[in-house]
Amino acid sequence: MLRDIAFTLPRGEVAAFVGPSGCGKTTMLRIIAGLDRDFEGTVARRFDGAIGMVFQEPRLLPWRTVDENVRLVAPGATDAKLTALFDTLELAPHRWHYPGELSLGLARRCALARAFAVEASLLILDEPFVSLDDALAARLRGELIKLIDSRPVTTLLVTHDVDEAIGLADRLFLLSAGPARILAELPIKRRDPASTAAIRAEIARVTESMRNVSCA
Amino acid sequence: MLRFASIALLIGAWYLGSLFAGERMLPGPAAVLAAIVVEARSGALALNLATTLARVALAFGLAMAIGTALGLLMGRVKIADQLGDPWLVVLLNLPALVIIILAYVWGGLTEAAAIAAVAVNKLPNTIVTIREGARALDPALDEMARVFAMPPMRAIRHVVMPQIAPYFAAAARSGLSLVWKIVLVVELLGRPNGVGFEMGIAFQLFDVTRIIAYALVFVAVMLTIETVLVQPLERRASRWRVRAA
Numbered sequence: 390m391l392r393d394i395a396f397t398l399p400r401g402e403v404a405a406f407v408g409p410s411g412c413g414k415t416t417m418l419r420i421i422a423g424l425d426r427d428f429e430g431t432v433a434r435r436f437d438g439a440i441g442m443v444f445q446e447p448r449l450l451p452w453r454t455v456d457e458n459v460r461l462v463a464p465g466a467t468d469a470k471l472t473a474l475f476d477t478l479e480l481a482p483h484r485w486h487y488p489g490e491l492s493l494g495l496a497r498r499c500a501l502a503r504a505f506a507v508e509a510s511l512l513i514l515d516e517p518f519v520s521l522d523d524a525l526a527a528r529l530r531g532e533l534i535k536l537i538d539s540r541p542v543t544t545l546l547v548t549h550d551v552d553e554a555i556g557l558a559d560r561l562f563l564l565s566a567g568p569a570r571i572l573a574e575l576p577i578k579r580r581d582p583a584s585t586a587a588i589r590a591e592i593a594r595v596t597e598s599m600r601n602v603s604c605a
Numbered sequence: 606m607l608r609f610a611s612i613a614l615l616i617g618a619w620y621l622g623s624l625f626a627g628e629r630m631l632p633g634p635a636a637v638l639a640a641i642v643v644e645a646r647s648g649a650l651a652l653n654l655a656t657t658l659a660r661v662a663l664a665f666g667l668a669m670a671i672g673t674a675l676g677l678l679m680g681r682v683k684i685a686d687q688l689g690d691p692w693l694v695v696l697l698n699l700p701a702l703v704i705i706i707l708a709y710v711w712g713g714l715t716e717a718a719a720i721a722a723v724a725v726n727k728l729p730n731t732i733v734t735i736r737e738g739a740r741a742l743d744p745a746l747d748e749m750a751r752v753f754a755m756p757p758m759r760a761i762r763h764v765v766m767p768q769i770a771p772y773f774a775a776a777a778r779s780g781l782s783l784v785w786k787i788v789l790v791v792e793l794l795g796r797p798n799g800v801g802f803e804m805g806i807a808f809q810l811f812d813v814t815r816i817i818a819y820a821l822v823f824v825a826v827m828l829t830i831e832t833v834l835v836q837p838l839e840r841r842a843s844r845w846r847v848r849a850a
Binding site for chain 2: 422423424439440441442444446448450451452453461462487489503507513
């Protein structure tokens with residue numbers, strides 16, 4: 390599924406992995422999270438803290454409320470901290486609801502709250518905003534940026550949306566179609582329209598050249 | 606309203622039946638009621654009921670505890686399943702009577718043998734049900750708990766047990782009805798007290814009134830337990846299911 394993937398992330402950096410569907414992005418995240426042991430190579434984690442992960446499906450416990458779901462993985466979190474977290478993610482009115490009563494957007498927010506409540510040393514986000522409508526996804530992206538800004542943490546973001554990657558990340562990794570290889574590693578220093586256009590152009594160029602290579 | 610009408614119909618049919626069959630074969634509601642009062646006054650009713658209920662509680666508790674533990678083990682650990690399955694099949698197909706008789710033969714006509722016989726009778730059903738629940742556990746939630754490094758006890762309490770809960774409830778429901786039926790047989794065969802024993806005596810004396818009297822009271826008690834204990838627990842455990850967004 391994956392081939393010759395190698396990269397290093399400095400602490401506190403947000404890295405986005407962009408690639409076509411099915412290329413192995415989720416597999417890579419699972420290996421890094423320790424869920425998948427069937428691989429050759431090493432994952433060197435130079436930190437002691439917790440991992441916070443947001444899966445593609447919210448994966449909430451249906452029989453516990455939003456509040457309980459978050460507290461269960463972060464028992465040490467104070468009430469004040471949780472209230473602030475829920476406020477940022479607009480979850481406050483739903484704090485005592487069960488996941489069965491939540492829309493997908495709200496469920497995703499709860500998953501986000503859970504990942505942030507543990508005050509992780511590594512944050513893994515697997516397509517956290519996929520299948521949400523554009524307006525809602527944009528709002529959630531804003532909330533995510535607020536959270537990351539308030540507490541910088543090494544973040545691995547997987548997405549197929551290039552704009553989302555550019556908006557959220559400090560560095561962008563372009564992955565090829567399966568078996569995935571890293572095609573390009575692009576630092577994102579500024580998010581003004583000109584820089585964004587430049588990055589998009591670079592991505593397009595790399596993707597084109599890959600296509601030409603495989604056709605030839 | 607319909608329920609009461611149905612019950613009234615039942616009692617009416619019973620009364621009519623007693624007229625046709627004669628007092629000796631099928632005593633009417635009035636006669637049975639009188640018998641219940643006599644037994645209650647003498648204190649025999651309360652004593653026998655208490656004894657039987659105690660046996661039911663003990664055997665039920667034992668079977669559920671051991672059955673749940675083994676069911677979880679066999680559902681999650683492949684080797685345990687492969688090793689235990691043949692024994693399970695044998696126990697499932699062994700007639701209740703055989704288990705009871707062997708228990709009395711090997712253990713003597715003791716209380717321990719009686720309780721053990723009932724528990725062993727219920728055990729395989731419980732294991733099979735809980736094992737299914739363990740097999741149906743959601744791997745996605747399991748992974749979530751692993752990534753977030755949830756301590757094992759907390760994961761069992763909040764992730765595993767709620768998923769097992771419906772299977773546990775099913776095992777408890779069918780188990781309770783099975784246990785109290787077998788307890789009566791066990792008492793009939795080898796115990797000096799309890800509702801089953803009383804029924805045995807009444808059978809020898811052909812005292813149909815007393816048989817039906819005890820049967821009615823016993824069913825009423827079990828129904829009460831079901832309504833007052835089991836159903837509220839079930840409702841509370843299903844709180845999260847009822848609503849939708």
